[in-house]
Amino acid sequence: MTKTIVIKLGTSTLTHGTKHLSRPHMLDIVKQIAELHQQGHRLILVTSGAVAAGRDYLGHRELPATLASKQLLAAVGQSQLIQVWESLFSIYNIKIGQMLLTRADIENKDHFLNARDTLAALLEQQIIPIINENDAVATAEFRIGDNDNLSALVAILAQAEQLILLTDQTALFDSDPRTNPNAKPISVVEKITPDIRQIAGGSVTGLGTGGMSTKITAADIATRSGVETVIASGETPNVILSLVKGETLGTRFLVQADRIEGRKQWLFGAPPAGTITIDQGAEDALLIQHKSLLPAGIIHIEGQFARGEVVKILNQAGKPLALGISRYNSEALVLIKGKKSNEIEQLLGYEFGAVALHRNEMIIY
Numbered sequence: 001m002t003k004t005i006v007i008k009l010g011t012s013t014l015t016h017g018t019k020h021l022s023r024p025h026m027l028d029i030v031k032q033i034a035e036l037h038q039q040g041h042r043l044i045l046v047t048s049g050a051v052a053a054g055r056d057y058l059g060h061r062e063l064p065a066t067l068a069s070k071q072l073l074a075a076v077g078q079s080q081l082i083q084v085w086e087s088l089f090s091i092y093n094i095k096i097g098q099m100l101l102t103r104a105d106i107e108n109k110d111h112f113l114n115a116r117d118t119l120a121a122l123l124e125q126q127i128i129p130i131i132n133e134n135d136a137v138a139t140a141e142f143r144i145g146d147n148d149n150l151s152a153l154v155a156i157l158a159q160a161e162q163l164i165l166l167t168d169q170t171a172l173f174d175s176d177p178r179t180n181p182n183a184k185p186i187s188v189v190e191k192i193t194p195d196i197r198q199i200a201g202g203s204v205t206g207l208g209t210g211g212m213s214t215k216i217t218a219a220d221i222a223t224r225s226g227v228e229t230v231i232a233s234g235e236t237p238n239v240i241l242s243l244v245k246g247e248t249l250g251t252r253f254l255v256q257a258d259r260i261e262g263r264k265q266w267l268f269g270a271p272p273a274g275t276i277t278i279d280q281g282a283e284d285a286l287l288i289q290h291k292s293l294l295p296a297g298i299i300h301i302e303g304q305f306a307r308g309e310v311v312k313i314l315n316q317a318g319k320p321l322a323l324g325i326s327r328y329n330s331e332a333l334v335l336i337k338g339k340k341s342n343e344i345e346q347l348l349g350y351e352f353g354a355v356a357l358h359r360n361e362m363i364i365y
């Protein structure tokens with residue numbers, strides 16, 4: 001069975017603990033990804049390293065200790081970083097696509113759908129998405145701040161089966177192995193308890209952001225949404241291939257929720273912004289055939305809502321059937337209700353796909 005896998009590479013792995021990107025180490029990762037890509041798996045790379053690459057490119061020049069300097073380094077370094085990935089993937093004739101995201105692109109449901117559609121479109125075309133935070137513009141308010149958390153959100157976005165966090169340690173240890181030589185690796189975390197959070201410290205190398213602490217938060221977010229998460233070393237030979245095969249390596253965090261249901265809980269934070277009344281055919285499609293809602297089955301729209309907002313779906317008798325995320329805003333739905341999906345573009349001048357509400361973004365009562 002093929003899987004969707006998000007692989008996060010920390011600065012420590014990409015630089016191999018030095019001050020510049022390590023092409024040999026990056027090539028080793030690319031080689032493994034190419035093999036899995038060939039097998040039909042869908043792979044997404046979340047890559048750190050822009051700031052480190054920027055520093056190196058500018059010859060480690062002195063800069064004022066400001067946010068703008070960090071953003072400057074990210075702006076300079078991101079283009080270096082993506083060039084290296086592109087040249088390495090081209091060895092295997094694999095095309096890549098760059099996505100730079102901020103918190104708003106994931107938390108705002110409208111943007112979330114856009115980002116998700118782009119990811120899906122890239123994967124469908126066998127293009128490997130290469131993702132980083134848009135550090136050059138993300139101000140404190142809009143930053144996720146570390147790529148561990150970003151990769152967990154990307155895993156939810158992509159409905160991935162597995163999230164692999166590659167770092168400079170072979171596992172999560174019971175204390176930081178840099179300060180405690182007797183620290184012991186933990187192979188499985190069944191549940192993230194306060195004790196687990198307690199043993200995960202920060203980053204001491206000055207290269208990484210967040211250390212183990214942000215990886216635990218990321219594992220928590222991902223496993224609650226049904227995404228198995230593993231922390232392992234990017235240095236271990238064939239680490240990605242072994243993990244995808246299910247071999248025991250690093251620290252494995254067991255899933256805490258069914259994948260689809262967990263993801264839905266994450267999606268449905270807000271109260272419904274409007275209601276959609278559907279006909280009998282659409283009701284059967286939703287309840288019996290477990291299908292998405294097409295505009296053709298919509299009779300009436302109440303309330304004003306944006307694309308990405310939560311709406312309640314009612315049958316003709318006014319009985320609530322489901323909650324769902326609308327792929328179109330209320331004005332657009334008024335124009336396309338009762339119409340065939342292939343007429344959407346002509347009616348609106350744009351389209352976000354054939355369905356009004358997708359099955360995977362719906363909770364049936």
Ligand SMILES: Nc1ncnc2c1ncn2[C@@H]1O[C@H](COP(=O)(O)OP(=O)(O)O)[C@@H](O)[C@H]1O
Pocket residue numbers: 009010011012013048166167168169171172173174175176177178199200201202203204205207208209210211212213
């Ligand atoms: N309990 C722990 N087990 C393993 N590593 C830990 C622990 N607590 C803190 N760390 C630190 O976390 C670091 C990895 O995180 P970080 O430096 O942010 O790397 P990355 O760039 O891969 O995200 C390790 O080098 C280690 O010093």
Ligand SMILES: N[C@@H](CCC(=O)OP(=O)(O)O)C(=O)O
Pocket residue numbers: 009010011012047048049050051052074132133135145146147148207208209210211
């Ligand atoms: N977005 C930043 C990296 C942020 C980050 O989380 O770094 P790391 O802890 O090395 O994975 C960059 O590209 O430099």
